[in-house]
Amino acid sequence: MISEDSTFHFDINKIRQQFPILDREINGKPLIYFDNGASSQKPQMVLDAIDNYYGKFNANVHRGIHTLSQEATVMMENSREKIQKFIHAEHPHEIIFTRGTTEGINLVARGIQNLINSNDEILISEIEHHSNIVPWQMLCQKTGAKLKYIPLLDDGTLDISQLDELITEKTKLVAVNQISNALGTINPIEKIIKKAHQAGAWVLIDAAQSAPHTPIDVQKLDADFLVFSGHKMYAPTGVGILYGKETILDQLDPFHGGGEMIKEVFMDHSTYAGLPFKFEAGTPNIEGNIVLGTAIDFMESIGIQTIHNYEHELLDYATNQLSELEEVQIYAKDAPRSGAISFNLNLDGVHPSDVGMILDKKGIAVRTGHHCAQPIMRKFEIPGTVRASFAIFNTKEEIDQLIEGVKLSIKMLG
Structure with missing residues (x-):
């Protein structure tokens, strides 16, 4: 895990310990929760x-x-x-x-x-x-x-x-x-x-x-x-x-x-x-x-500006890692973004939910579908996207697991 450093001035391990749900296992794997854009998890003080x-x-x-x-x-x-x-x-x-x-x-x-x-x-x-x-x-x-x-x-x-x-x-x-x-x-x-x-x-x-x-x-x-x-x-x-x-x-x-x-x-x-x-x-x-x-x-x-800076680093990291996979298309990749990354696999017949189900087997929670934004999906002529959305308790190591899950999806669905 990421430890306290001079950039963010907090210990990510201590923050994660405040979220009891992160101790859960999903399908025998540690929960990795990337659906914060839908609803975030709750710290113990809440x-x-x-x-x-x-x-x-x-x-x-x-x-x-x-x-x-x-x-x-x-x-x-x-x-x-x-x-x-x-x-x-x-x-x-x-x-x-x-x-x-x-x-x-x-x-x-x-x-x-x-x-x-x-x-x-x-x-x-x-x-x-x-x-x-x-x-x-x-x-x-x-x-x-x-x-x-x-x-x-x-x-x-x-x-x-x-x-x-x-x-x-x-x-x-x-x-x-x-x-x-x-x-x-x-x-x-x-x-x-x-x-x-x-x-x-x-x-x-x-x-x-x-x-x-x-x-x-x-x-x-x-x-x-x-x-x-x-x-x-x-x-x-x-x-x-x-x-x-x-x-x-x-x-x-x-x-x-x-x-x-x-x-x-x-x-x-x-x-x-x-x-x-x-x-x-x-x-x-x-x-x-x-x-x-x-x-x-x-x-x-923690500080809202610190949260912003940390999550922006996670978003940049996820964007860079996904960009290395030629089968992945990232939407609004070059636009200013915050909090989430939305993507699909450029494979014939593959629906975003197919990727979501494979990731879930790895304990990774993402959102798939039109995200209550159907006009956007019609604009791009797609049924939906895979969306990973971040919070202060997420880590680059979790993003690495997401990338491995996407690679597995490409292998299984390609």
């Missing part, structure tokens, strides 16, 4: 925090005067402040707890519906996850607005040269991911945000694949909305956040109606609470919201 909440503090928040309720409330609001600082938002109440990236995007799409009419346009890109396509299709179907997209080029990057034509005075919102889940491509969101704001449009950034891997400063980016999921960054499933500028969130309609999001309820009408509670109806995922803060503590104990 697992302990889940038990700690349910064992010592379990109570509903914001509603009770008893001690447990007050303690749980403080813990959840402390987590909100950790998230605020993690992405450098101006105010804690600009952080809305959600079930994940998908719900955050849907919240915005539903919240702006009354602000959109048939003369308006929504701009997305051809590199989006389905979660950042379908909600906007639904919005346009309901309002009559036009949905446009930034084309994907053959090299896996977006055709930014078309921005001046695509973003017009009719554009009301631009929604793009910062890093592609399917290809790992880093998109030029700074350029997109600047162009959109020049036209008076709002911008939503899907940070599901960037929040685990790279520093984010929403004020520096000048993002209007930003969403991410906890389960891709060492937290439990079913929790995420929507960040929105206060002045913009105030203009959005509530997504859900019910308890907590109200100020007063009468039989003929209701008034709504202020931020963030206006968008947090019902009993929240208290444990998940609290433990998302714990996951951020874990990441910051």
Whole structure:
């Protein structure tokens, strides 16, 4: 294993020891987990925090005067402040707890519906996850607005040269991911945000694949909305956040109606609470919201920039090793990428799942298929890819095992 050195200032062995699942064997082989782009594994401090909440503090928040309720409330609001600082938002109440990236995007799409009419346009890109396509299709179907997209080029990057034509005075919102889940491509969101704001449009950034891997400063980016999921960054499933500028969130309609999001309820009408509670109806995922803060503590104990640098070295290493195999095609190989490498075998009749099954026999977990990004696969005229996605607990030695597994796949399927 890689030991502590002057480049990264951490001991990878000690980090790996914090992930109990890495002690598992799969098909008689030590687990090598390269599916972090779908959902990351959890360190012991996150697992302990889940038990700690349910064992010592379990109570509903914001509603009770008893001690447990007050303690749980403080813990959840402390987590909100950790998230605020993690992405450098101006105010804690600009952080809305959600079930994940998908719900955050849907919240915005539903919240702006009354602000959109048939003369308006929504701009997305051809590199989006389905979660950042379908909600906007639904919005346009309901309002009559036009949905446009930034084309994907053959090299896996977006055709930014078309921005001046695509973003017009009719554009009301631009929604793009910062890093592609399917290809790992880093998109030029700074350029997109600047162009959109020049036209008076709002911008939503899907940070599901960037929040685990790279520093984010929403004020520096000048993002209007930003969403991410906890389960891709060492937290439990079913929790995420929507960040929105206060002045913009105030203009959005509530997504859900019910308890907590109200100020007063009468039989003929209701008034709504202020931020963030206006968008947090019902009993929240208290444990998940609290433990998302714990996951951020874990990441910051290493340093998000250190995580970024280390994972970038893993990505470069994997790219170089796979590039030596002439039967392997890497997608977006020369584009700026982060967190993942997406590839196929150039062998007749071979499906990505064939490779995935062989790797699984070697104890190696990768994701195969279209990665909820079918437009990308249609662009490349393929059914899907093999995707290896990295986290802070992965090593170059594990990548070596991946390469041996790919070589075995070539031998068996060729």
